Amino acid sequence: MRDFYSGSSLTIAASDAVDGYTGCFPASFDDNGGLDPPGIFFTTSNIRDGGGSIVRFQSADIRRLTEDVVLNTRGWVLQEMVLSNRIVHCMKSGLYWQCRCAFQTETGLKLDRSAVNENSLAILPHDAQIRTETSKIWWNWMENYTRRHFTYPIDRLPALTGITRHYQVATKDVPILGLWESTFSQDLLWRRDTMIPPDEFEPIPNPIRNAPSWTWLSFPHQISFKYLDRDSDGEIQHxxxxxxxxxxxxxxPLTSGINSTRLILNGPVRQCVLSDIRKRTVFDTPFFDLGGEEDQAPKSAGDFDGEVRSIPTKYLYQTS
Incomplete structure (x- = not known):
């Protein structure tokens, strides 16, 4: 897949198609001539020469439009978007060109690819040896990846193979189940990015057998990464x-099941007693009780993925 999409001259994306049978320009697009509702068009005239113009309002930033389409909710498509050098999006509102430098509409509107919103897919630079920047790009991809859906959940690991290889070749780094050897301590800082209402938790079985708990691949939900703070010299202290x-x-690797894993870290740790502070309503912020009476102990926002654990349990956590 990596060779196929990164080696293509042009990727044609049926971006608004709801399934594999719809095609680039389905019949349902013809309601308004294949364009947005007529309300966003108007004409102007020039009384001097009798000429006129047709003005069209773009309903949203085209860079956001091409990312919020049906096609981009699918897990396998992330590698197609990341690896392809040039993409033409076939959408109800028109044709959109996307390459590593720019976005452009069929009417000629051109926008710089570098100025994108926070949900946009980042571009891996040619100089991929700058670890702080490439790490953020990987996190951006994986946050986007965990928001996507798979018809067959077991594909969640194989669909990551092309992107992993692409990043590995560019950075000369070593992959460790969705994390990387040179930035492992930073990559560990992933967290669940979805709220689970109390008493409504329904565990989703993880299709990746034997996935260790330290990788986000062990968690079949949306995640986000925490960016580490830097010291006064701009360096990150590990x-x-x-x-x-x-x-x-x-x-x-990456296309078969996991038989076993091993991980050995060295660093200072401290023991703490941890339990849930029970939530009263769906809208209450969940907190951990860090080793004391509920009204007096230090509190930290957080929640277990499973049922509420009112019985305190001892855990080790890393400290500086």
Missing amino acids: HIELLDWAVNWDSE
Whole structure:
């Protein structure tokens, strides 16, 4: 897949198609001549020469339009968007050109690709050795990836193979189940990005067998990454060291099941007693009780993925 899409001259995307049978220009697009509702068009005239113009209002930023389409809700499509050098989006509102430098509409409106909204897919630079920047790009991709859907959940790992290889070749880094060897301590800082109402938690079985808890691949929901704060010199201070790791696959890496994993870290840790502070309503912010009486103990926003655990349990956490 990586070679196929990164080597293509042009990728044609049926961006508004709801399924594989709809095509680039389905019949349902003909309601308004294949364009947005007529209300956003108007004509002007020039009384001097009798000429005129047709003015069209774009209903939204085209860079956002091409990302909020049906096609971009699918998990496999992320690699197509990331790896393709040029894409033509076939949409109800028109044709849109996308490459690594610009977006452009069929009417000639051109926008710089670099100025995008926070939900846009980042572009891996030619100089991919700057780890702080490439890490953010990987996090951006994975946050986007976990918002997408799969017809077959078991595809969640294989659909990541092309992007992983692309990033690996560019950065010369080593992949570790959705994390990377050189930035492992930062990549560990992922968290659940969805709210689960109390008493309504329904566990979703993880299709990735034996996925260890330290990788976001063990969590079949939307996630986000926390950006580390820098010190006065602009450097990130790390307090853990990756000593050893191993991932043993049933067959080919990333395309087969996980047989076993090993991870050894070195760093200062502290023991704490952790339990839930029960929530009263759906809208209450969930908190952890950090080792004391509920009204007196330090509190930290957070929640377990499973049922409420009112019985305090001892955990180790990393400290500086």
